[in-house]
Amino acid sequence: MRPADLWRHSSFRLALGVTLAVLGALILAGAVGYTMLHRQLADRQDARLREIFTTFQQSDAADQQDLIEAIAARIKASPDRSSVYLLRDADGNVLISNINDIAIPAGWSTVEAATLDVPTDYPYRMFAGNLHGDYLVVGLSNADLDDLAEIILTGFGWAAAAVLVAAIAAGSWIAYRLQHRLNDVTETLARVASGDLSTRLHVSKRGDDLDVISGEINQTLARLGALVEAMRQVSADIAHELRTPLNRLRIHIEGAARNAERGVPVGDDLAAAIEQSAAIDQTFSALLRIAQIEAGARREKFAPVDLAALLASVAEVYADVAEDAGHSLRSYITEAAWVMGDRELLTQAFANLIENAIRHCPSGTQISCAVHASGTAVTASVIDTGPGIPAAEHDLVLRRLYRLEKSRTTTGTGLGLSLVKAVADLHGAEIAMSAANPGLRVELTFPRIHGAS
Numbered sequence: 001m002r003p004a005d006l007w008r009h010s011s012f013r014l015a016l017g018v019t020l021a022v023l024g025a026l027i028l029a030g031a032v033g034y035t036m037l038h039r040q041l042a043d044r045q046d047a048r049l050r051e052i053f054t055t056f057q058q059s060d061a062a063d064q065q066d067l068i069e070a071i072a073a074r075i076k077a078s079p080d081r082s083s084v085y086l087l088r089d090a091d092g093n094v095l096i097s098n099i100n101d102i103a104i105p106a107g108w109s110t111v112e113a114a115t116l117d118v119p120t121d122y123p124y125r126m127f128a129g130n131l132h133g134d135y136l137v138v139g140l141s142n143a144d145l146d147d148l149a150e151i152i153l154t155g156f157g158w159a160a161a162a163v164l165v166a167a168i169a170a171g172s173w174i175a176y177r178l179q180h181r182l183n184d185v186t187e188t189l190a191r192v193a194s195g196d197l198s199t200r201l202h203v204s205k206r207g208d209d210l211d212v213i214s215g216e217i218n219q220t221l222a223r224l225g226a227l228v229e230a231m232r233q234v235s236a237d238i239a240h241e242l243r244t245p246l247n248r249l250r251i252h253i254e255g256a257a258r259n260a261e262r263g264v265p266v267g268d269d270l271a272a273a274i275e276q277s278a279a280i281d282q283t284f285s286a287l288l289r290i291a292q293i294e295a296g297a298r299r300e301k302f303a304p305v306d307l308a309a310l311l312a313s314v315a316e317v318y319a320d321v322a323e324d325a326g327h328s329l330r331s332y333i334t335e336a337a338w339v340m341g342d343r344e345l346l347t348q349a350f351a352n353l354i355e356n357a358i359r360h361c362p363s364g365t366q367i368s369c370a371v372h373a374s375g376t377a378v379t380a381s382v383i384d385t386g387p388g389i390p391a392a393e394h395d396l397v398l399r400r401l402y403r404l405e406k407s408r409t410t411t412g413t414g415l416g417l418s419l420v421k422a423v424a425d426l427h428g429a430e431i432a433m434s435a436a437n438p439g440l441r442v443e444l445t446f447p448r449i450h451g452a453s
């Protein structure tokens, strides 16, 4: 990664920002620490100076000679002249000293070493005052104090440099790693954009935030892939299945055209064409309705529904129709069983199932509706003793426009069970088809709710 690229990475800029903040804090802490320590040490040095001066003051210094000897002893004890002394008599003559003969004002002062003629770079802290008629100057080198400043500044300087290097290294590394993984995301999404929905992002075992996002994206891609595949299938099915009714329509119209040429009345042909186009229109309406249900917007209107009462009333409505067709329709429904749902759609789904049993079974068939509630589920079933559906076609009849071979000549769109499936999916219900020996059993199992509000 080039440095210019590095700068474009938010992770690197973040690392650098944090580094600068840490650096600022470090400098501030250093400055505060240094100031406090320096003041403390300066105070102590002043106290020591004051102590030395007082010691001379308190000694029995009526004897000037004793004072000179005491100072001489001190001077001898400080060969490096880290402590300096100068004693003048009342006439201004220097009595003893280890520095230049210069005028030092009374009280506190700070004097450069060169002025004192001491070969060092450090300044001196001085205290001067009258002492039993003489004038005494004592001074202490600032060497310790200034060394301390240097040690602290150097220490903080190195620490700051180390922090900076470590942060830049860490920032670059993080940016590099992140870029590596983001490249994977970018490339994968580019493949998706170009139409390949089977591609997936790499998910590492670490399970970090990027892995979580990648996992989510993979799941989305899987769902999207399944949806697109389903849609492709649906469009292919629809295109295939609609050719037959459209061909029929054309045949009717061609028949009408031929008859018109020959001067034969075309009323019957046109009536047949109208009927055929009405059937096509019905098919399209049903397809649209299923698509709308699948879009899921109706879920917002969900309310508690007593499925038992609902199925019982649908069965009641169809009782006469069933009887007219020579069937018997009974419902075995006792207790209430509540689910969350759309009353209108559920009614239509069960009507479709009962209509199928009536239409696709020979007369004399027994049709029964039942609702059974368990702890967490409600199962509603429509069972008939008719010819049933071969197990191999249980999934196929749920597809749009699919009809069993023998039903092709009967009226119907082949969309009744597709709508049942769409309604079941919308409600989070499982749809199960099985043989009722003889006959067909269709069971819808819903998540149960307790009581209505």
Ligand SMILES: Nc1ncnc2c1ncn2[C@@H]1O[C@H](COP(=O)(O)OP(=O)(O)O)[C@@H](O)[C@H]1O
Pocket: 352, 356, 357, 360, 361, 384, 386, 387, 388, 389, 397, 402, 403, 404, 405, 407, 411, 412, 413, 414, 415, 416, 417, 418, 440
């Ligand atoms: N109760 C049933 N008994 C036997 N066959 C059935 C039954 N219900 C549905 N089928 C078969 O499944 C096919 C699809 O049903 P459906 O989607 O409702 O379409 P349609 O009823 O319009 O034909 C029907 O054409 C029929 O062949």
Ligand SMILES: [Mg+2]
Pocket: 352, 355, 356, 412, 414, 415, 416, 417
């Ligand atoms: Mg049907």
